[in-house]
Amino acid sequence: MQIGRLAEAVILAWGWRKRLIALFAGASGALALPPLDLWPLLVVPMTIAVWLVDGAVGPSAVRRFRAAFAAGWWWGFGFFLAGLWWLGAAFLVEADKFAWAMPLGVVALPAFLAIFPALGFAAARLIWPEGAGRIFALAAMLAISEWVRGHVLTGFPWNAYGMMLAGEIHLAQFGAVAGLYGLTLLAVAIGAAPAVLGTAKTASGRWLPPLVALGVLAGLFAYGLWRLPVGPSPVVAGVKLRLMQPNLPQDAKFSGENGAAILDGYLALSDRATSPTTPGLQAVTHLIWPESAFPFLLGRTPGALSRIAATLPPDVTLITGAARAGEMLPGEGRPPIYNAIQVVNDEGVIVASYDKVHLVPFGEYLPPFLDNLIRRVGLSEFVSVPGGFSAGTARTPLAVKGLPVAAPLICYEAVFPGDVAPRGPRAGFFLNLTNDGWFGQTSGPYQHLAQARLRSIEEGLPLVRVANTGISGVVDAYGRMVASLPLGTEGVLDSALPRAGPVTLYARLSDAVFAAMLLVFLAFSRARLP
Template sequence: MSISRLADGVILAWGWRRRLIALGAGASGALALPPLDLWPLIVFPMTIAVWLIDGALGTSAAARFRAAAAVGWWWGFGFFLAGLWWLGAAFLVEADKFAWAMPLGVIALPAFLAFFPALAFGCARLVWPAGAGRILMLAIMLALSEWLRGHVLTGFPWNVYGMMLAGQPQIAQIASVIGLYGLTLLAIAIGAAPATLGTSESRAGRWRAPVVALIVTAGLIGFGLWRVPVGPTPLVAGVQLRLMQPNLPQDAKFSARNGEAILNQYLALSDRATSPTTPGVQAVTHLIWPESAFPFLLGRTPQALSRIATLLPPNATLITGAARAGEVLPGESRPPIFNAIQVVDDEGTIVSSYDKVHLVPFGEYLPPVLETLIRSLGLSEFVSVPGGFAAGTRRVPLSIRGLPPAAALICYEVIFPSEVAPPGPRAGFMLNLTNDGWFGQTSGPYQHFAQARLRAVEEGLPLVRVANTGISGVVDGYGRVIASLPLGTEGVLDVGLPLAGPVTLYAGLGDAIFAALLAGFLLLSRLLPRH
């Protein structure tokens, strides 16, 4: 079948065939995401999107908007369903409580998220130019909808379309200039460019956009090759990190009655010899444990702190995730509980803490407007904390003896572009503690790690990431993995801390460059020939 006949088939499809094409095209986009990272396949969903909008006909602007938005919803539903199916694993951790609600995460969330591309398709159709300009219009509207998705209702920028290209290390380097949303704009335009092969009337018009897309892609790769230095990664002097990945199942075994056994496992694993020259924790300056490491309040368990002090060699420090109790507020019967990172010195004293600011809706707290309804259905937040976690008030650098100031990030705080660096003087590295054990051996942890890596590229800062079940590792400011522990394994990793790279353009200007790119794309879409 020729490309022109394929395009005509998509444009002229109607009814259930049209919806099925949109669903399948959107779902194919997940193949370009981690763990597969088949990034050239971005061409399929984006090219089909152009042809679907071409076929969104109506006798009025409102009718054309509705037709495009409807098919955009099916396209988005396919993409989010295929990219987020792994969320269902969290409902099976405590299957007796949550299994019945699995469709809410596996189907309802993708159905809601699909309204963002639906809005983009509809708006694009209202100003849909002829010729190659419509490639840029699709990129503008879809990228804007992704920016909205990352900010509306606290935001959920997971699997933003730019991540389809972020798995290619050289292409990902452009994020140091334009960020994830700028990369998204380029990814959509590059992927949609072949649409003109099936719809342009002239031979020159047919090939112009794909050739430009190939040149831009080559330029991005060339920029990446130029940006990344050759040679060993420079390290912070006198720092020896040990990352501990316990690989504990996220089930009923992780409970207060098993607290001592869990602590015993942590202490034994942390002191494991990894080679004849690294006999346990004695050579380590900083020991790091994952998010929510304990089924008890570390700050109120002096026996645990005493045992940690016994483990640590002189002048060594433990950095760990832990629930932290705050002060009881007036009118309240119990203290607020924070999801925190706590720093413990070699005397067993908690010397500094960071409280998670950006909590996970439904996972760590219930949105107030829905709390009564949700609890009436017998549901609660996944993390069993009475009333849910309280949010930290502001993002601040975490002070750790012997290390540069850390940009502390707990769990999915790391997926929010331009929000990872605390205000004030620049941090020396990003510290991400997480627990992806809720999602088992699925694509979710791979996607989470990939997004954390892209933050390192955007900010030019090294990333130290410790996850309960993986993926743990250290990444330099260019997104290169220095060392890592694979998903689903127990172990420790001894590694140095890379020095911070130069301040990136994106770190200084944020999404202002994305806004400028949008304006440039809009202007260019009006100037391109309409044939």
């Protein structure tokens, strides 16, 4: 078979040929991620991953471990390089300050993240069985390495392999059972199953694993068909949201001296008529603006609050992203500054706030152990806040008049599975304010939206997402897009608020189902399989 020759070529490759094969195989995985979502192509990187581990040979366990680690690193480097190239756009926003450091984001970060799949490959090689069992070994170890990547050093679970399946709405519904890492386990196993077509010695060993993988895929699709309700989701009575997407460039124009003009633009856009029956803010109950809306502290700018009060009709509430100053402690030179969501009533009074808990390393703050070193080489945080933002103390619910209790998420707080819902009574929806203007017209905003949408599926809660440059929209509790504004456009979007769905198994048990699946996979990796 032709696939047998291909498998042999990969297994026997050595030196730079093996590195190139691993690099391009990993990079092909980005095709299965947003915005392309060509999820069947996950077969390419996962199948080749099996053959790369097959070829990690040596006279001792240490040599085999090192060979698998090297193959996994090049495979992971290709995957993250192709999936995160868009981070380079952030370095060009203030090119005079940051362009020289672009390789640190575009190359150094993927090089670091590649350590995690490298460890997954190497750990799988230590228990590498013959036959179909090695598919389970690879899936288990890569899933563990992804879970670790999502938690160590505050975590960075961006583009976990489960997102390759999550782009298809029916397949994504399994997230309500086992979450992102359960989907990751299945994505690796399903994608790796065809590897036996090129290596198995018997007909059953050759065809049974791919057929089982197809059966699992069909089962996931059937479950999605069963779980997804027919027709639109019911909505919360009496709520009419208006999402304002200003499409404001994240450049020198976003400065304190332009603060008044920026606010004028927001207010004019927010009051825009969208139809003969929707004459501006008169038909709206809640107006929502994106993260980092102002180049000033809203709570310390009474003139801005007065302008907002003069524009809001009676009983209309504004929810906006804004920097917030906390109380200055004795001995400190300035008060802590928080990246916040603030709620402003029709009298211009800030009635509620939420401070971002999970800050972006290097973007919003510098890790303390690297702070001095990084500043010596001329780098700082991307945000124009001296010393960076301070982190909020706890993930708290946000109570807004006329709305169900919100689970607030600022920017990339939405990418952390199992860590998006505040403790206490269940929230009624996710409120995600973000500013993806740093990344322009690239894959980044699409990937960000896809991960936020999966949180809705996992938790059974609708999502209201407002992004400066897009993609803004409303997602129901099953991950279906109700309404949206495209990337890179200015506009307003009027929408009802979908109701929360039933509490999901994942919301009750978090990663417990994933852990149980992991144990089953490890057991199958040790079983005598054809």
